[in-house]
Amino acid sequence: MASCKLTDNIYSVGTLNPNMRIFDVIMTTEFGTSYNSYIVKGSEKTALIEVCHLDFFDRYIENIREVCDPAEIDYIILNHCEPDHSGALARLLPLCPNAQIYVSQAGSIYLKNITNCSSLPVTVAKDGSSIDLGGRVLKFIPAPFLHWPDSMFTWSESDGVLFSCDFLGSHYCEPYTLDTRVTYPSCYKSAVKVYYDAIFGPFKPYVVAGLRKLDGLDIKMACTSHGPVLTSGCMLEYVLDRYAEWSCPVENGKISIPIFFCSAYGNTGLIAQEIRNGILETIPDAECEIYDINEHPMSELQYKLNTSSAFAVGSPTINGDAVAPVWNLLSHVDAINNKKKPVLVFGSYGWSGEAIPNLTVRLTGLKMTVYSDAVKVQFVPSEADFENARATGKSFAGQLR
Ligand SMILES: Cc1cc2nc3c(=O)[nH]c(=O)nc-3n(C[C@H](O)[C@H](O)[C@H](O)COP(=O)(O)O)c2cc1C
Ligand SMILES: [Fe+2]
Ligand SMILES: [Fe+2]
Structure with a gap:
């Protein structure tokens, strides 16, 4: 020019x-x-x-x-x-x-x-x-x-x-x-x-x-x-x-607690369902959609996460870590405006279960408030695991009311 x-x-x-x-x-x-x-x-x-x-x-x-x-x-x-x-x-x-x-x-x-x-x-x-x-x-x-x-x-x-x-x-x-x-x-x-x-x-x-x-x-x-x-x-x-x-986004007055997850064999997805049930027991009108990270555009997931009141994120442990799409989602967190946001971590694992501690470190590094009771399930969730996931969702939502 x-x-x-x-x-x-x-x-x-x-x-x-x-x-x-x-x-x-x-x-x-x-x-x-x-x-x-x-x-x-x-x-x-x-x-x-x-x-x-x-x-x-x-x-x-x-x-x-x-x-x-x-x-x-x-x-x-x-x-x-x-x-x-x-x-x-x-x-x-x-x-x-x-x-x-x-x-x-x-x-x-x-x-x-x-x-x-x-x-x-x-x-x-x-x-x-x-x-x-x-x-x-x-x-x-x-x-x-x-x-x-x-x-x-x-x-x-x-x-x-x-x-x-x-x-x-x-x-x-x-x-x-x-x-x-x-x-x-x-x-x-x-x-x-x-x-x-x-x-x-x-x-x-x-x-x-x-x-x-x-x-x-x-x-x-x-x-x-x-x-x-x-x-x-x-x-x-x-x-x-x-x-x-x-x-100045218009607030609809609702508490939103999206649940994001990935799952190779469906187990982490099953836990997501039960966490949602628990959250809705505590806050029946909460917006609590479940998002399989691989099935939604990142722009949508990013928006839902960054505008949420709190969220849950789940990953299986694959080869000693959480999986790449979950890391990708967390790389889209608006770190400036999400400080102290409550987060619940969950996932299925087989033997070593690194996904949950690794995600916890990342979320803590983003200065979020990671709920102390992560939902960790070995392989396929049992009835007791479902009960625990529901109870954890319920108590996690309890702090938002
Ligand atoms: C390729 C592969 C690698 C895995 N690596 C690990 C691992 O390093 N540590 C572990 O605890 N589990 C490992 N697992 C076991 C999974 O975490 C376990 O099957 C879990 O139930 C999968 O959850 P999902 O059904 O939500 O995918 C691995 C599974 C697969 C398929
Ligand atoms: Fe510039
Ligand atoms: Fe600039």
Whole structure:
């Protein structure tokens, strides 16, 4: 992408990465992404907002040069220091000898360890502080945990332009910068949802706080760090509304205790049934569906687990461990928002029975509250095992009432 003028003296100089298919390990990116970066010129000073991924430096510097000589840059504002925004900073700095870097307090610490430069020209952008470019002022608004502790927004009141960083962004790549030119709006909308879930899903209370900070601002354009620039009257309102909706899920008031399991010969599945019966004896209107992990898409299982009040998870012991699909499910736990969640572990085994202790270690590592009485059955459950599974389900649910 070449540079592109967005409005009077505000330019997009970022780069496209249409081929990216996995981002931050945790998310698939069907539509690639872009590393957005902006130049804002005042009558006196020039600011660069966000840098870019190191791999894209050569194209990036060409884009900057289309707008100004890098030596003319007075300020480099990093709303967030993740390497997709800061990776090229160390290469860029020698070309910008006059630049002062503005980052949040947390960002100033991260940046030292990301660049391994001890003498960076850093100024901490304090809450509500601003820099005057001449004819336009850029104000710094902290946005912690959207999605790192260092995240912040930069706001130009006179332009009505918000530099929102990852917030409101998307991993979506088309050759144009503005949302008005998106060719496949339904693909774009699905990318917004995938991005929100992966990046902001763990930080919903912070999303609500961030939206509140934007409430009084008359935003005409949101210059995100990924995907199209959002404009009022096109996608901006859509994305803001979805963020508000997704961050305040409607509760149906019911206690949900899903039961997840795998089973080679059906025994762990039989235990699941009896645990369910026990749970329903205690809480008859609980949502207590049983999920064979191999028969449901991971996205569904992940949602059920992460939005549950408590859950049970079962695995047979196969070759000295729990089985891979169960580990896979537990790798999708939202570790930030599931702390202390009650979990019951169960499973059938033959001789050594490692699945239950191994799952217990994992769940404890996720800071969940593992119920002390796991349901462990040797081979095929007997009547006494069924009775024990039912009683355990009953008492496990008892702590949730
Ligand atoms: C390939 C294979 C490996 C096994 N390895 C172990 C093991 O290492 N330790 C153990 O306690 N049981 C082991 N077992 C026994 C199973 O845990 C036992 O058959 C259990 O009842 C299976 O539960 P399921 O019917 O829910 O699959 C193994 C079974 C199979 C088929
Ligand atoms: Fe980020
Ligand atoms: Fe990012």
